[in-house]
């Protein structure tokens with residue numbers, strides 16, 4: 674069971690990246706192996722569909738996504754939607770178009786948004802989930818909306834808001850639960866016991 678977290682901002686120690694770490698820790702506590710691609714690694718060249726081989730950091734991210742059973746995406750709310758950096762990273766998933774299964778089919782995707790007000794958490798969460806649907810992924814029932822005007826994370830990643838922490842942990846667990854159900858249904862369909 675392998676879960677990949679992708680998210681953050683260009684700011685080291687960003688709220689968005691720390692929120693992602695809380696969700697990934699919950700996924701790990703549920704038994705998953707996890708990997709994170711944070712803000713530093715997400716500063717990728719602009720995605721160009723005409724380029725056959727991309728930057729090593731982009732190829733690495735695509736390889737992790739290809740191998741994963743579930744994803745957690747964390748974006749800041751920038752001007753009411755996901756940041757350009759996160760959208761650009763997601764555009765690289767086009768590399769999975771001809772995979773079997775294609776794109777994010779059969780994978781749960783937890784969505785996390787951090788914004789400085791409730792309005793942008795809501796609109797950005799809708800945008801993230803719409804993107805996941807178009808990539809044929811399965812957004813988890815709960816998406817985490819973190820209002821960074823009211824919630825902060827300490828240096829060691831601890832979240833001071835119990836409600837926010839709980840949302841992030843549920844998202845991490847739901848991704849693992851779905852991946853587990855999906856794997857067991859594939860095993861049953863193949864007749865292997």
Ligand SMILES: Cc1cc2nc3c(=O)[nH]c(=O)nc-3n(C[C@H](O)[C@H](O)[C@H](O)COP(=O)(O)O)c2cc1C
Nearest residue numbers: 682687688689749750751752753788789790793821
């Ligand atoms: C370019 C830019 C646009 C932003 N737009 C919004 C916005 O529309 N609504 C909002 O609530 N916060 C907005 N913010 C604030 C971020 O969403 C907020 O700081 C968020 O928690 C990300 O912070 P982080 O870098 O610590 O992860 C914006 C910040 C930047 C830099």
